[in-house]
Amino acid sequence: MxxxxxxxxxxxxxxxxxxxxxxxxxxxxxxxxxxxxxxxxxxxxxxxxxxxxxxxxxxxxxxxxxxxxxxxxxxxxxxxxxxxxxxxAKTLSEKEHFARQLLHIKKFQNEYPLSKEQFEYYSKWYHIPIRELLMLKDAPQTEDEIHDLLLPSVSRPEIQEALEKLEALQLIEKKKDRWQVRQESVSTGHKFSNFGVVQYHKKMLNLAAESLDRFPAQEREISSVSIGLSEETAQKIKKMIEEFRSQLIAVAEEDKNKERVYQINFQLFPLSKRNEK
CATH class of the missing domain: 1.10.260 (434 Repressor (Amino-terminal Domain))
Structure with missing residues (x-):
């Protein structure tokens, strides 16, 4: 047999x-x-x-x-x-739900050891900003320092858990009692880990709405426009957003004097059904 x-x-x-x-x-x-x-x-x-x-x-x-x-x-x-x-599953939220269930199955974890950690890296919004904080000119080094800088704040145990997760994923490391960011980008390992990003996007959209009340106009830029487009032009604009996002990342990587962590969101979505006529 x-x-x-x-x-x-x-x-x-x-x-x-x-x-x-x-x-x-x-x-x-x-x-x-x-x-x-x-x-x-x-x-x-x-x-x-x-x-x-x-x-x-x-x-x-x-x-x-x-x-x-x-x-x-x-x-x-x-x-x-x-x-x-x-x-x-037909929606990203449904896929995120079942991806989470799969990643909690022990024998599946054994096949993909970092899959659950990678999923959590995306699904908990503060993991990415904490990693970015460690790249600032005067980077915080303790849970208390990170707690005092992060907006909105999260608990110290959550910060400790985030640092452990980032270290396990080899995204940060400790050298001479100081946290340093490694240059390696995040590798999802397989497709299930990607769906943790659904919760990240939802949280960032909520934080964008809250920023209207929490920050003065000179510290934020919130704008939108509603326009009619053909499918071809919509895809062209989508491509422009992707290219602009890459340019932003390149500019950020060249910045050697980082002082603060910012969130930049892009949204392009329909406000009407397709006119079949």
């Missing part, structure tokens, strides 16, 4: 299904798409084939039949259900 596959290595449930099918064939166990449909009580003999090809999604009922027929154990079944729900 062929060694059992490690289901926790997979990030796409369709690829996992294919692997389970191949293993069943190698073990000389009966399998065909028609056989599966009969065992699962499905009316379409080709249903699972359509799922594997990306033309259909597993329903809640058919998902449970996969768990049963392919004899997934309790932990494997739990993982497979969350993986299906993640792949089926």
């Amino acid at each position: 062929v060694a059992r596959i490690n289901v926790f290595q997979y990030q796409d449930y369709r690829q996992l299904l294919l692997a389970l099918i191949e293993q069943r064939k190698k073990d000389r166990k009966p399998f065909s798409y028609r056989w599966f449909s009969q065992r699962a009580g499905l009316t379409s003999p080709n249903f699972l084939n359509l799922v594997v090809k990306g033309k259909r999604h597993l329903s809640t009922e058919s998902l449970e039949k996969v768990v049963e027929i392919f004899q997934l154990n309790k932990d494997e079944g739990h993982f497979f259900r969350h993986l299906v729900h993640f792949n089926k």
Whole structure:
């Protein structure tokens, strides 16, 4: 008998299904798409084939039949259900929810050791500003100093946790009792970690709204414009924003006299439905 596959290595449930099918064939166990449909009580003999090809999604009922027929154990079944729900999620918030669930599964963490830390790096808004604070000309070095500078403030235990997380991700290091930022950029490792950024964007949008009351006009720049665009021009403007963001990063990297951490947001989103006429 062929060694059992490690289901926790997979990030796409369709690829996992294919692997389970191949293993069943190698073990000389009966399998065909028609056989599966009969065992699962499905009316379409080709249903699972359509799922594997990306033309259909597993329903809640058919998902449970996969768990049963392919004899997934309790932990494997739990993982497979969350993986299906993640792949089926239609909004970023839904994907963020199921990504968080997956990254809390211990056996999945074993396959991607830094994945949970990377997810948390994005999902907790203050991790990135704290790292930026450590690049200032007179960089704070203690939890108290960071606490006194960060706006809005977070607790000292959260600051301590953030420093430990940043060090674990090799984004900062301590040399001669001083925190220093390493030059390496953040590597997400795999796609699930990316979805932690949803919470980061939401928090920064809220902070932008709050800044209208918290800071005088000379310390902020909040402006917006509503305009009619073709799809082609909208994509052109999106590209302009991406290029401008890259230019801003380059300017910031050249600044050797950093005194304060700023947040710069860009937003481009529809305010109307597409006119099909």
